[in-house]
Amino acid sequence: MPDVLVTGADLLGAGRADLLLRDGRFADPATAGPDVERVDADGLVALPGLVDLHTHLREPGREDAETVASGTDAAARGGFTAVLAMANTNPVTDTAEAAEHVAALGRRDGHAQVVPVGAISKGLAGAELAELGLMARSSAGVRVFSDDGHCVTDARLMRRALEYVRAFDGVIAQHAQDPRLAGPDACCHEGELSGRLGLPGWPAVAESTVVARDVQLAALTRSRLHVCHVSTAETVDVLRWAKARGVDVTAEVAPHHLLLTTAEVAGYDPTYKVNPPLRPDEHVAALREALADGTLDVVATDHAPHARHDKEHAFADAAPGMLGLETALAVVLETMVLPGRLGWGDVAQRMSAVPARIARLTGQGRPLAVGEPANLTLVDPAARAVVDRAGSASLSRNNPWHGRDLPDPVVATFWAGRATYRRA
Numbered sequence: 001m002p003d004v005l006v007t008g009a010d011l012l013g014a015g016r017a018d019l020l021l022r023d024g025r026f027a028d029p030a031t032a033g034p035d036v037e038r039v040d041a042d043g044l045v046a047l048p049g050l051v052d053l054h055t056h057l058r059e060p061g062r063e064d065a066e067t068v069a070s071g072t073d074a075a076a077r078g079g080f081t082a083v084l085a086m087a088n089t090n091p092v093t094d095t096a097e098a099a100e101h102v103a104a105l106g107r108r109d110g111h112a113q114v115v116p117v118g119a120i121s122k123g124l125a126g127a128e129l130a131e132l133g134l135m136a137r138s139s140a141g142v143r144v145f146s147d148d149g150h151c152v153t154d155a156r157l158m159r160r161a162l163e164y165v166r167a168f169d170g171v172i173a174q175h176a177q178d179p180r181l182a183g184p185d186a187c188c189h190e191g192e193l194s195g196r197l198g199l200p201g202w203p204a205v206a207e208s209t210v211v212a213r214d215v216q217l218a219a220l221t222r223s224r225l226h227v228c229h230v231s232t233a234e235t236v237d238v239l240r241w242a243k244a245r246g247v248d249v250t251a252e253v254a255p256h257h258l259l260l261t262t263a264e265v266a267g268y269d270p271t272y273k274v275n276p277p278l279r280p281d282e283h284v285a286a287l288r289e290a291l292a293d294g295t296l297d298v299v300a301t302d303h304a305p306h307a308r309h310d311k312e313h314a315f316a317d318a319a320p321g322m323l324g325l326e327t328a329l330a331v332v333l334e335t336m337v338l339p340g341r342l343g344w345g346d347v348a349q350r351m352s353a354v355p356a357r358i359a360r361l362t363g364q365g366r367p368l369a370v371g372e373p374a375n376l377t378l379v380d381p382a383a384r385a386v387v388d389r390a391g392s393a394s395l396s397r398n399n400p401w402h403g404r405d406l407p408d409p410v411v412a413t414f415w416a417g418r419a420t421y422r423r424a
């Protein structure tokens, strides 16, 4: 692997410097040899490689929708050098063997580091704890556990999971959705529009009431809780309350909840069906404010590819979920950086350093400094493009940004010193 000298990049927007990538780490640029490969980064911002806490790769089981190879190719194009692969595959990642299998697929096919998330309950059934300790002690070293796609509704199971993972510094990531308030058919934010469209409503309180319970269980057990895809202003209120009391809780917001609203659903296009659903403007505003002030700790994509035959149905029958890896930084730039809500250092925190810390990844989310792993994303803050779903690396086409004019920031991604994406 040749050394790479990146010249003139603005490091996290804090000042220009050169970066030398050698043997997978950053080295002193003054030691660059004559036959080093040069990358002119004049006008570009350098960020640490992005880390996605919430990716659905669909392998094993649904390789028609996404594979480890295609999903991590999309990740690299989006500036990510690590993804946490959710457990709702087939088979479910609920054993040490299953977790080691996903990690091995990542080593074989990955264009980014693939870190398996372990299920909380066996088969995601919400009844019995999965082999949390064995997954943690396996070579996959699982630290993040989630039944994502399903809510852990049983308070006693949730309490036991939180107690259990304390022993190995794990974290329980909850998909907060009370199934009695928002059942399996719920697919549209409950309000005036759901009534008018005749779609089953998903009330905001179905999320916030579960989070209110869980932060109190986290306090009781003195354990780590992470809240997936926060979508409502009420949940933000609960998180502020819990954080003010010192509860060890972190939370993520998905790019689509920062920009898209319930209004998208009016045309019944199933591309805009997602769980939790798109919300009205006032929730979107509350989420942006909470991401700016740190109440929401991270942006995570919830990249959820679905094959055509699962998505192209009447709205109520279509599979929920949308693509996110390739466009996540574009949406954060559009909604948070360009309007002045976040600086590049904040973006590095919310999309790299903090997600890496939550997942206890030691080789990701590190400073751009000599001796650190050479995980690097080069960003052009000014470039824009109209998103074309046909141009995606994903095997699926459920891209909610298709046809939209958005920033087109990612110019190159380096994972452990090797280019995993270079703009043509």
Ligand SMILES: NC(=O)N[C@@H](CC(=O)O)C(=O)O
Residues within 6 Å of the ligand: 056, 088, 148, 149, 150, 175, 273, 274, 275, 276, 302, 304, 305, 320, 321, 322
């Ligand atoms: N977000 C979604 O709408 N769908 C996700 C599951 C999930 O994140 O809950 C999926 O796996 O397709």
Ligand SMILES: [Zn+2]
Residues within 6 Å of the ligand: 148, 149, 150, 175, 228, 229, 275, 276
């Ligand atoms: Zn979920």
Ligand SMILES: [Zn+2]
Residues within 6 Å of the ligand: 054, 056, 086, 148, 149, 302, 304
């Ligand atoms: Zn998900």
